[in-house]
Amino acid sequence: MTGGRRKIGFALAVVVVLSSFGYLVYGGIGENLVFFHTPGELLAKGAQAYDRPYRLGGQVVPGTMTWNAEAVDLRFTMQDVDGQIVVHSTKAPPAMFREGQGVVVEGKLNRDGVFEASTVMVKHSNEYRPPADGHPKPEDTYRSLIRES
Amino acid sequence: MIRILGLSACIAALAIASYGVVAAAVGVRRRDAALVRSARSAAYTNFALMAVANLAMVYGLVTHDFSIDYVAQVGSRATPLYFTIISLWSSLEGSILFWGLVLSFYTALAVWITRGKLGALGAYANAAMLGVGVFFYLLLVGPANPWGLVSPAPMDGPGPNPLLQNHWLMGVHPPLLYLGYVGMTVPFGFAVGALLSGRLDDTWLRVTHRWTVAAWGLLSLAIVAGMWWSYEVLGWGGWWAWDPVENASFMPWLTATAFMHSAMVQERRGLLRVWNMSLIIATFVLTILGTFLTRSGIISSVHAFSEGPIGMYFLAFIAVVLVVSLALVAGRSSELRSDGHLDNMVSRETVFLVNNLLLTAFTFTVLLGTMFPLVAEALRGEKVSVGAPFFNQMTLPICVLLLFLIGVGPMLPWRVANMDEFKRRTRIPALALVVTLVVALTLGLRDVWGLIAFSFAAWSGAANIQEFAHGTAARRRAGGGRWLPSLAGLIRSNPQRYGGYIAHLGLITTAIGMTGSSVLQSDILATVRPGESIELSGYTVRFDELWADNQSHRFAVGADLTVLIANREVGRMDPRLNFYAGRDEPIMTPSVRSRPHKDLYVNLSAFEQDGSSATLHVIVEPLVVWIWIGSFIVAFGALVSLVGGRRTRTVSPIRRGAPVEQAV
Numbered sequence: 155m156t157g158g159r160r161k162i163g164f165a166l167a168v169v170v171v172l173s174s175f176g177y178l179v180y181g182g183i184g185e186n187l188v189f190f191h192t193p194g195e196l197l198a199k200g201a202q203a204y205d206r207p208y209r210l211g212g213q214v215v216p217g218t219m220t221w222n223a224e225a226v227d228l229r230f231t232m233q234d235v236d237g238q239i240v241v242h243s244t245k246a247p248p249a250m251f252r253e254g255q256g257v258v259v260e261g262k263l264n265r266d267g268v269f270e271a272s273t274v275m276v277k278h279s280n281e282y283r284p285p286a287d288g289h290p291k292p293e294d295t296y297r298s299l300i301r302e303s
Numbered sequence: 304m305i306r307i308l309g310l311s312a313c314i315a316a317l318a319i320a321s322y323g324v325v326a327a328a329v330g331v332r333r334r335d336a337a338l339v340r341s342a343r344s345a346a347y348t349n350f351a352l353m354a355v356a357n358l359a360m361v362y363g364l365v366t367h368d369f370s371i372d373y374v375a376q377v378g379s380r381a382t383p384l385y386f387t388i389i390s391l392w393s394s395l396e397g398s399i400l401f402w403g404l405v406l407s408f409y410t411a412l413a414v415w416i417t418r419g420k421l422g423a424l425g426a427y428a429n430a431a432m433l434g435v436g437v438f439f440y441l442l443l444v445g446p447a448n449p450w451g452l453v454s455p456a457p458m459d460g461p462g463p464n465p466l467l468q469n470h471w472l473m474g475v476h477p478p479l480l481y482l483g484y485v486g487m488t489v490p491f492g493f494a495v496g497a498l499l500s501g502r503l504d505d506t507w508l509r510v511t512h513r514w515t516v517a518a519w520g521l522l523s524l525a526i527v528a529g530m531w532w533s534y535e536v537l538g539w540g541g542w543w544a545w546d547p548v549e550n551a552s553f554m555p556w557l558t559a560t561a562f563m564h565s566a567m568v569q570e571r572r573g574l575l576r577v578w579n580m581s582l583i584i585a586t587f588v589l590t591i592l593g594t595f596l597t598r599s600g601i602i603s604s605v606h607a608f609s610e611g612p613i614g615m616y617f618l619a620f621i622a623v624v625l626v627v628s629l630a631l632v633a634g635r636s637s638e639l640r641s642d643g644h645l646d647n648m649v650s651r652e653t654v655f656l657v658n659n660l661l662l663t664a665f666t667f668t669v670l671l672g673t674m675f676p677l678v679a680e681a682l683r684g685e686k687v688s689v690g691a692p693f694f695n696q697m698t699l700p701i702c703v704l705l706l707f708l709i710g711v712g713p714m715l716p717w718r719v720a721n722m723d724e725f726k727r728r729t730r731i732p733a734l735a736l737v738v739t740l741v742v743a744l745t746l747g748l749r750d751v752w753g754l755i756a757f758s759f760a761a762w763s764g765a766a767n768i769q770e771f772a773h774g775t776a777a778r779r780r781a782g783g784g785r786w787l788p789s790l791a792g793l794i795r796s797n798p799q800r801y802g803g804y805i806a807h808l809g810l811i812t813t814a815i816g817m818t819g820s821s822v823l824q825s826d827i828l829a830t831v832r833p834g835e836s837i838e839l840s841g842y843t844v845r846f847d848e849l850w851a852d853n854q855s856h857r858f859a860v861g862a863d864l865t866v867l868i869a870n871r872e873v874g875r876m877d878p879r880l881n882f883y884a885g886r887d888e889p890i891m892t893p894s895v896r897s898r899p900h901k902d903l904y905v906n907l908s909a910f911e912q913d914g915s916s917a918t919l920h921v922i923v924e925p926l927v928v929w930i931w932i933g934s935f936i937v938a939f940g941a942l943v944s945l946v947g948g949r950r951t952r953t954v955s956p957i958r959r960g961a962p963v964e965q966a967v
Contacts (some may be wrong), residue, residue, distance in 0.1 A: 159392060163622060163833035171660075174323050175664055175667075178697070179667070179668055179671055181696060182693050182696055182697050183671065183672065183693055185693070186689055186690040186692050186693035186696075187675075187687045187688075187689060187690070187873070188687060188688045188689070188690045189685065189687050190685075190686035190688070197689065207690060209686075209688065221909075223830040223909065223911070223916055223918055224827050224830055226830060231811055240520055243467060244828070245828065245908075246828065246908035246909040246918045247909060248888055248891045249888060249891075249909065256762070259613060276888045291858075292858045292860070292882040292889070293851075293853050293858050295912065296851045296858075296860055297851075298912070298913060298914070299849055299850055299860060299912075299914050300850075300851045300852065301851070301852070302851050
């Protein structure tokens with residue numbers, strides 16, 4: 155009956171390997187989940203919000219954006235109906251970054267309450283929209299850059 | 304008119320494929336050869352119909368027939384011709400249409416090659432492949448119908464997604480991906496044919512061997528073309544982000560790679576029969592799952608998915624395939640017993656087993672990380688994503704182990720290894736490993752994963768090259784010829800084996816490129832005025848001028864840069880931002896200067912409206928081109944294994960003789 159024993163041993167080994175691997179994967183996922191929140195939701199977490207990566211979605215508060223090109227230093231305030239968070243980043247703002255625009259940032263909340271963003275993205279949809287009247291066309295905005303030739 | 308033609312072709316394809324499934328199945332039962340033949344005709348007819356439908360769509364796109372729903376969605380008069388044609392696969396409906404073409408082509412070809420040779424197995428395989436076709440044709444006349452009438456027809460359309468019309472690689476990556484993905488349907492179809500007909504020997508494996516290799520080679524190329532596209536277009540300087548779309552293309556590759564190795568174990572040793580069936584079923588299901596993930600909108604949000612019906616079609620199809628194939632495997636489990644057993648722990652089949660274990664674990668990890676956010680959102684309503692660190696932590700150890708094993712397998716014989724012989728063979732690879740490690744440490748590399756990856760690559764590279772060197776030397780001694788003809792003769796003597804080793808060398812090359820560009824990368828983000836420069840890793844990038852250009856289908860803002868090495872001008876670069884009509888944010892278009900030892904990669908991140916300054920992201924990525932080069936070597940290996948020599952695999956129920964290990 156060694157065949158049977160060998161089979162049981164093999165099955166046991168497989169179970170052990172699979173379950174320890176599953177445990178590793180499960181733990182790994184738990185540690186690396188990035189939750190998507192609004193500023194208000196993140197603030198509601200209090201001290202729990204520190205030291206974990208988050209994605210934050212909200213709007214740029216008009217009049218709060220400062221972009222220091224020389225120092226490559228971006229700062230703005232993001233808000234939703236429940237709260238505001240100051241965001242700081244050493245990345246360039248996306249080209250169509252506008253005040254009042256919906257944005258998604260990814261990073262960590264510092265203990266001083268400033269959200270340090272490693273990426274700043276304009277919230278966009280891939281769907282086509284007819285050119286809105288309010289938005290100036292790039293060919294008008296950047297007319298002075300067109301080379302004469 | 305062209306709309307009606309295309310729509311009719313799709314409806315006819317659905318009807319004929321459905322007929323074919325029934326005709327093949329009933330034909331086998333009733334031993335009615337004419338009925339089985341007519342099922343084969345159904346496969347040929349479907350290819351013709353899909354060709355007509357696809358040509359009709361291309362015609363509609365090129366002639367800007369905006370009364371066709373799909374053309375109105377993705378067409379635009381301003382889009383250049385090349386991008387108009389490839390917008391055939393730029394959106395859901397068109398890509399399903401193109402999928403139908405590829406599937407019907409493969410089905411017809413596979414059926415034609417095996418016609419009259421395989422009896423019930425062939426007929427059932429035809430039924431299975433046509434059955435998959437029924438699903439896709441159903442999508443084409445139902446939820447993914449591209450032929451809807453738009454009335455009144457608009458004068459112009461929005462054009463394809465700008466990301467997809469910003470680079471020529473979009474004409475390459477999707478077709479390669481579909482050719483690879485859909486190619487997996489053929490081995491799956493013959494596996495189902497084997498299960499249904501009860502002809503469970505290795506016939507289905509041998510018949511589909513070439514298909515698997517070809518589909519795998521194309522899928523390899525497709526995945527790397529996707530990486531290359533992401534590197535050239537997305538502007539962050541990376542080539543892999545563990546994005547669900549990327550994972551979707553990668554998972555079937557992993558299981559197919561496992562399958563190619565485990566299939567050899569079955570052919571040589573009669574082991575792993577149930578396992579091989581399961582792997583090819585898994586590979587096929589993963590291709591469908593991948594399409595579901597990328598095409599149902601479920602990734603952006605579970606809600607986007609539930610808005611359209613197409614997601615449910617895919618889920619239902621996946622469920623049907625899984626239930627039916629697992630029931631078939633379970634029903635035949637007693638007949639699928641292994642007729643051999645593992646003789647010795649130190650043998651090539653053991654290495655293949657470990658390889659399969661690792662690749663399965665790899666697939667499982669990627670699958671879990673990809674599906675977790677969807678499940679979490681569906682169950683708990685919380686939006687989460689699984690960060691790249693998870694994937695990296697979990698898969699890097701697997702990757703380096705696989706990289707090591709690529710060298711071990713070729714050095715071990717089937718069945719039982721002679722330990723003295725094995726030790727003798729490991730000498731040069733071990734030396735290569737140690738030398739690489741010492742050199743890398745001396746050059747200042749301290750990244751642990753980098754050190755491991757480079758030295759394992761050296762080990763495996765040496766091991767695989769050694770196989771060619773020894774074989775060539777033996778032939779040369781025997782035949783007294785020169786090196787090159789001896790090498791060619793060696794490869795021709797066993798193209799499957801040596802093609803495999805070439806593919807190994809390609810993968811090792813890709814691994815070297817990936818390691819170099821990840822651990823040796825350096826970057827700087829800085830704002831400069833005209834005339835000022837940024838210096839990084841021996842390069843000086845001088846910003847000359849900001850410019851704008853009003854092009855027919857877009858508006859471009861670019862920066863003219865001069866690249867200097869040691870104060871000598873070596874070239875110019877022009878990273879841009881492309882603004883497409885109707886889309887808010889522009890598409891970053893990096894400028895890349897590729898050299899074998901490193902790439903210089905520059906992005907225009909931001910600029911002042913008056914042109915007084917530009918913020919540039921300058922990245923130096925050593926060795927990154929070897930990722931792409933490696934994929935060509937992989938594909939070449941697959942090609943060699945397919946067409947490399949005399950020993951063609953014919954359809955024959957007789958098991959090949961015992962393996963003859965070559966004297967080294």
